[in-house]
Amino acid sequence: MTSAAVESFVTKHLDLLELERDAEVEERSAVEQVREVNRFAFRLPLVTGRGGPRGDIVGLYDESGQLATGILTRITPKLVTVAFDESHDLQLSLDRENSYRLLKLANDITYKRLKKALITLKKYHSGPASSLIEVLLGGAAPCPASEIPPLTFCNASLDASQKEAVLFALSQKELAIIHGPPGTGKTTTVVEIILQAVKQGSKVLCCAPSNIAVDNLVERLARWKQRIVRLGHPARLLESIQRHSLDAVLARSDGAQIVADIRRDIDQLKNKKTQDKRERSDFRNEIRLLRKELKEREEAAALQSLTAACVVLATNTGASLDGPLKLLPDGHFDIVVIDECAQALEASCWIPLLQARKCILAGDHKQLPPTTVSHKAALAGLSLSLMERLAEEHGGSTVRTLTVQYRMHGAIMQWASQALYRGQLTAHPSVARHLLRDLPGVAATEETGLPLLLVDTAGCGLFELEEEDDQSKGNPGEVRLVSLHVQALVDAGVRAGDIAVITPYNLQVDLLRQSLAHRHPELEIKSVDGFQGREKEAVILSFVRSNRKGEVGFLAEDRRINVAVTRARRHVAVVCDSHTVSNHAFLKTLVDYFTEHGEVRTAFEYLDDIVPENYSHESPQVHGQAGEKPQGSAVPARKAPGSQQPVGARPGRKKPGGVPLGSKAHAQPSVNAGGPEGARRDGADHFRAMIAEFVASEETQLEFPASLNSHDRMRVHQIAEELGLRHDSSGEGKERFITVSKRVLPAPAAPPPPAGTDSKAPVCPETPSPEQTEPPIRGPGSRDQLDLRALHLERLQRARGRQEQQTREGPQAAGSGLRKLPEKKKKAKGLTAMDLPAEEDFDALVSAAIKADNTCGLAKCTASVATLGQLCQHCGRRYCLSHHLPEIHGCGERAHTHARQRISREGVLYAGSGTKDRSLDPAKRAQLQRRLDRKLDELTGQRRSKGKEKGK
Numbered sequence: 012m013t014s015a016a017v018e019s020f021v022t023k024h025l026d027l028l029e030l031e032r033d034a035e036v037e038e039r040s041a042v043e044q045v046r047e048v049n050r051f052a053f054r055l056p057l058v059t060g061r062g063g064p065r066g067d068i069v070g071l072y073d074e075s076g077q078l079a080t081g082i083l084t085r086i087t088p089k090l091v092t093v094a095f096d097e098s099h100d101l102q103l104s105l106d107r108e109n110s111y112r113l114l115k116l117a118n119d120i121t122y123k124r125l126k127k128a129l130i131t132l133k134k135y136h137s138g139p140a141s142s143l144i145e146v147l148l149g150g151a152a153p154c155p156a157s158e159i160p161p162l163t164f165c166n167a168s169l170d171a172s173q174k175e176a177v178l179f180a181l182s183q184k185e186l187a188i189i190h191g192p193p194g195t196g197k198t199t200t201v202v203e204i205i206l207q208a209v210k211q212g213s214k215v216l217c218c219a220p221s222n223i224a225v226d227n228l229v230e231r232l233a234r235w236k237q238r239i240v241r242l243g244h245p246a247r248l249l250e251s252i253q254r255h256s257l258d259a260v261l262a263r264s265d266g267a268q269i270v271a272d273i274r275r276d277i278d279q280l281k282n283k284k285t286q287d288k289r290e291r292s293d294f295r296n297e298i299r300l301l302r303k304e305l306k307e308r309e310e311a312a313a314l315q316s317l318t319a320a321c322v323v324l325a326t327n328t329g330a331s332l333d334g335p336l337k338l339l340p341d342g343h344f345d346i347v348v349i350d351e352c353a354q355a356l357e358a359s360c361w362i363p364l365l366q367a368r369k370c371i372l373a374g375d376h377k378q379l380p381p382t383t384v385s386h387k388a389a390l391a392g393l394s395l396s397l398m399e400r401l402a403e404e405h406g407g408s409t410v411r412t413l414t415v416q417y418r419m420h421g422a423i424m425q426w427a428s429q430a431l432y433r434g435q436l437t438a439h440p441s442v443a444r445h446l447l448r449d450l451p452g453v454a455a456t457e458e459t460g461l462p463l464l465l466v467d468t469a470g471c472g473l474f475e476l477e478e479e480d481d482q483s484k485g486n487p488g489e490v491r492l493v494s495l496h497v498q499a500l501v502d503a504g505v506r507a508g509d510i511a512v513i514t515p516y517n518l519q520v521d522l523l524r525q526s527l528a529h530r531h532p533e534l535e536i537k538s539v540d541g542f543q544g545r546e547k548e549a550v551i552l553s554f555v556r557s558n559r560k561g562e563v564g565f566l567a568e569d570r571r572i573n574v575a576v577t578r579a580r581r582h583v584a585v586v587c588d589s590h591t592v593s594n595h596a597f598l599k600t601l602v603d604y605f606t607e608h609g610e611v612r613t614a615f616e617y618l619d620d621i622v623p624e625n626y627s628h629e630s631p632q633v634h635g636q637a638g639e640k641p642q643g644s645a646v647p648a649r650k651a652p653g654s655q656q657p658v659g660a661r662p663g664r665k666k667p668g669g670v671p672l673g674s675k676a677h678a679q680p681s682v683n684a685g686g687p688e689g690a691r692r693d694g695a696d697h698f699r700a701m702i703a704e705f706v707a708s709e710e711t712q713l714e715f716p717a718s719l720n721s722h723d724r725m726r727v728h729q730i731a732e733e734l735g736l737r738h739d740s741s742g743e744g745k746e747r748f749i750t751v752s753k754r755v756l757p758a759p760a761a762p763p764p765p766a767g768t769d770s771k772a773p774v775c776p777e778t779p780s781p782e783q784t785e786p787p788i789r790g791p792g793s794r795d796q797l798d799l800r801a802l803h804l805e806r807l808q809r810a811r812g813r814q815e816q817q818t819r820e821g822p823q824a825a826g827s828g829l830r831k832l833p834e835k836k837k838k839a840k841g842l843t844a845m846d847l848p849a850e851e852d853f854d855a856l857v858s859a860a861i862k863a864d865n866t867c868g869l870a871k872c873t874a875s876v877a878t879l880g881q882l883c884q885h886c887g888r889r890y891c892l893s894h895h896l897p898e899i900h901g902c903g904e905r906a907h908t909h910a911r912q913r914i915s916r917e918g919v920l921y922a923g924s925g926t927k928d929r930s931l932d933p934a935k936r937a938q939l940q941r942r943l944d945r946k947l948d949e950l951t952g953q954r955r956s957k958g959k960e961k962g963k
């Protein structure tokens with residue numbers, strides 16, 4: 012039975028490996044063309060050396076073919092360092108026409124070893140690993156665990172779940188699985204298991220799929236003064252680890268001097284020059300003999316070192332029997348430990364597994380699976396790790412889960428615990444409430460007091476880039492939000508090196524780096540995979556996807572999202588379009604969780620130049636989309652600074668309907684007023700109705716009470732934005748409240764718009780709200796939107812007026828419905844807005860806006876800037892080429908101030924004293940302008956197609 016199961020397993024995996032190999036070769040040939048190193052760059056690989064980080068296998072080529080192979084040990088922008096496999100006497104000339112090429116080679120050795128292990132497995136008849144194979148592949152139940160005497164733990168601070176896991180691992184006969192969710196001390200536990208096993212006299216082979224994971228174990232074991240040997244090419248080991256490498260151990264061994272002497276003799280003989288044939292032949296023979304002796308001595312020394320070691324460490328493939336381990340007798344090892352097992356290809360695990368009778372597998376199959384190139388192979392089972400497979404097959408009987416985590420704030424942990432770990436996790440008291448503000452040198456600001464922050468772009472029109480190549484996605488709006496948040500944290504004193512920005516798309520990684528790397532060189536910006544196994548004090552996630560279709564595509568698989576969130580110790584900020592990403596079931600759990608337990612802010616609170624999404628949509632359902640978000644879940648999220656109130660124990664949500672308006676409010680909207688949409692008892696509708704009433708009233712300002720929860724505040728911001736109203740947040744912490752106010756229409760600098768567009772909304776003096784968080788003058792770039800908003804506001808008012816009036820007084824009285832429009836304006840032109848259907852009215856307004864946008868921003872100048880024009884970053888207007896200089900059209904002073912501010916802002920930053928950087932660089936501004944242009948195009952396009960439909 013076993014042999015049949017083994018055979019089908021081996022056959023299947025050999026096929027999968029073949030698939031994977033083909034895919035890798037294919038990918039490599041695509042990469043090769045890019046990696047071709049030009050003559051200038053080639054200067055670099057001449058430097059050879061050892062040390063530094065591990066690397067890929069590379070080949071050095073010229074037009075005649077491969078000259079040498081080696082291992083990439085270091086890459087900096089100016090230098091590529093390669094450790095060549097053999098000592099070559101390469102005569103490379105740098106001043107010739109043709110270039111050398113340095114190519115990454117697919118790792119043939121790895122494939123050969125994997126295949127060899129599978130074939131050995133198939134042929135395995137009897138030996139120490141027999142019963143292990145039965146359990147792992149034959150479906151045999153593990154033997155009953157043995158009794159073990161009470162232990163004295165080396166590490167006295169182990170928690171109960173860790174101790175239990177240690178006891179379990181030691182008492183199992185063939186198989187023990189240690190499931191270690193993020194931050195639960197899996198490696199700490201594995202180290203204890205190894206120490207105990209060694210105490211009992213066992214020889215341990217300890218492996219992991221990656222060099223970094225192995226080095227981590229070496230470091231931790233070395234602290235306990237264990238006799239350890241690390242196998243592997245020294246160029247691939249961390250410098251601090253190199254003294255434990257087999258090479259280094261041998262160099263310190265007794266025979267080392269003799270070996271060195273023999274090497275020197277060989278070198279001397281090789282360099283001896285002679286014309287005499289006989290003599291030359293003698294030299295060769297001598298060299299041959301010396302080499303043989305060298306090999307024997309080296310092997311003897313290696314065997315001695317390996318035998319003396321209690322723990323031998325290697326990567327899974329590094330434990331291959333074509334390496335030094337072949338020197339050891341069969342059955343030398345008692346236990347094989349594989350850490351990070353859930354990230355290893357199962358075939359690679361079989362390399363060490365065949366060398367012992369018992370295995371201990373540690374890892375977390377709820378984090379990233381082994382990486383594969385071939386999607387097909389992955390689906391067919393290549394990415395199913397041994398650990399995941401066994402955990403499913405054997406259930407709990409062979410698994411112990413570590414349940415106390417030592418990394419995350421309780422609020423961060425709780426989401427992962429519920430979503431993936433059956434609610435088993437608890438936060439150790441040392442981390443359960445830790446916040447960024449508790450770090451030395453970090454000021455207590457709002458941001459540093461939040462474990463969870465959701466910056467929501469829903470409804471803000473911050474769409475992903477529409478790239479033709481839809482392999483990767485980018486979202487410049489999210490880049491700006493991430494930048495602002497990073498700045499807020501850094502200003503508060505959080506070290507950039509303690510912050511990670513994680514995003515699933517490479518394009519977004521690039522955009523984020525472009526925008527952030529120069530300002531914060533220490534900031535780590537990576538895709539999820541680069542962070543597995545690591546942690547940061549603060550993690551900022553940018554989920555990128557934002558589109559009208561609500562497409563989430565291949566955004567991320569659940570495990571990747573889990574890894575991303577659980578890297579964070581004290582703070583997670585998610586920047587996303589909750590509306591789009593909620594179409595992904597698992598991401599929805601994250602968004603819902605943040606909405607319920609975290610602070611929610613809308614992008615409107617960060618950026619003051621947003622063109623609202625759905626701007627042209629007429630349907631109230633679409634407008635109400637913010638209201639479709641999880642209801643009844645939001646809690647007042649802002650705690651007073653320094654509040655000791657525990658997460659989850661906050662007061663329940665206040666119903667928006669029951670919230671009394673602030674006493675300072677100028678308007679007194681009826682709380683129960685139904686909006687034009689009818690009487691849906693929906694939060695967003697409710698706010699919409701309140702704001703609509705305010706718009707229709709004479710009031711200039713509407714203040715919302717500080718008791719609104721963050722989610723409701725977000726809705727208010729969104730609705731106000733949609734309606735073209737000003738919306739400012741004021742106050743800190745608990746006192747934070749929103750003021751919605753009417754805008755002043757832009758001064759009539761633009762040419763007069765066509766008929767039907769010049770009626771003005773009531774011009775109300777803009778009353779500044781207390782402690783305005785935004786400058787009273789709208790920021791740069793706002794003019795175009797300001798026009799649009801004002802126009803839109805006008806249209807809405809007219810439409811509503813007409814609607815109300817029609818229901819109240821019947822269609823005959825239509826003319827009097829415009830109660831907000833001054834009489835004289837109404838009569839100013841023969842054709843009033845009232846006489847036009849709302850849609851066409853709006854179209855006319857938009858085309859006016861487009862036209863206004865197409866002429867030079869200088870009032871007197873009528874030159875077109877449609878094709879040739881330049882945007883002023885200070886006033887946000889476009890000017891013809893004669894007027895684009897700030898000094899010429901009147902922005903000189905602002906330009907100088909701006910320049911001074913930049914210097915002082917970027918020169919010195921004091922913790923806690925910074926403000927949000929709202930300035931935009933010209934490139935971003937131009938991008939924004941393009942977006943606005945697109946928007947306008949879109950609107951015009953919609954108008955045309957509607958016209959066509961009507962024409963049918």
Ligand SMILES: Nc1ncnc2c1ncn2[C@@H]1O[C@H](COP(=O)(O)OP(=O)(O)OP(=O)(O)O)[C@@H](O)[C@H]1O
Nearest residue numbers: 168169170191193194195196197198199417544545
């Ligand atoms: N019993 C304990 N008491 C106090 N701190 C602990 C304990 N166990 C683990 N830790 C701490 O928790 C952190 C994570 O430990 P460790 O590196 O062993 O975890 P891990 O599960 O291997 O990590 P990862 O999730 O990255 O794989 C370390 O800082 C470690 O010192």
Ligand SMILES: [Zn+2]
Nearest residue numbers: 867872891894
């Ligand atoms: Zn001009």
Ligand SMILES: [Zn+2]
Nearest residue numbers: 883885886902
């Ligand atoms: Zn200007």
